[in-house]
Amino acid sequence: MQKAASMIAIWVSLASNVALTAIKIVVGFAFGSEVLIADGIHNAGDVIASATAYSSMRISSKPADKEHPYGHGKAEVLSAFIVAIILGAAALYIGYHSIIAFFEPAGKAHMIAFAAAVISLVWKQILYVYTMRIGRQNNSKSLMATAYDHLADVYASSAATLGIGLALIGDYYGYGYLSYADPAAGIIVSLLVIKLALEMGKESFDILMEKNIGEQKMEAYAELIRSIPEVKRIDRLRAREHGHYILVDVRIAMRGDMTIQQGHDTARDIKQIIISAHSDVGEVLVHVNPWYENST
Structure with missing residues (x-):
């Protein structure tokens, strides 16, 4: 029953990440939102992360055998380490493109891009609470890594919502400098995600190196x-x-x-x-x- 709940959580995460990736990238390119495009690329990495978590959970559930007398439990830890690497790479991508945007003409903010960011924020917060609860119940490292991945998206979507919202206010009241709130938010997102990736990667590395527990x-x-x-x-x-x-x-x-x-x-x-x-x-x-x- 616990294994079934974990697998359902992974499938829900995978389907959600695919849907959000499509929404963010399409809307981001259509309306020129750097932070939304970056967030969409981040979500594309989440698709890989969710697929990795699913594969690792299937492997870790296998019983011990002649070649693996202690079982396959570390497959989930390895998965969490891979997710941390994916998060770090996505953060660097977001930061790079957000910095480049400061040297280009500011784009015009659109309400549809703002709505996409808000939908992503709410959706990802629900997914984070859902997957973390099941991950802790089953002590599943890969599922908890997926939950932290959702939390990184909550940060990203929060910054995107704020950045696009400020840009909308700037367009409405004629404050041109607020148009750069979108890429500025992207830089904040990249720093938050890098911090999360480093914390997750350290925890996974400690387990892989068989560090003594507390x-x-x-x-x-x-x-x-x-x-x-x-x-x-x-x-x-x-x-x-x-x-x-x-x-x-x-x-x-x-x-x-x-x-x-x-x-x-x-x-x-x-x-x-x-x-x-x-x-x-x-x-x-x-x-x-x-x-x-x-x-x-």
């Missing part, structure tokens, strides 16, 4: 492990994100005179107590070391 979660795992009476000491505790789930790796010390069966049962108890308390943990690997009374 101290708060690590301590929560440690407390659960210490609650098992047979555990005398935690020798090492590591945890990393593996796509849509977390993999915990722990070395514990138990009395050296305990049996293999007792060690096995304790390892099983540790796995069960952590997974029961933390639904985002998909695997717990436990290694048992011997402990003696006089050991440090």
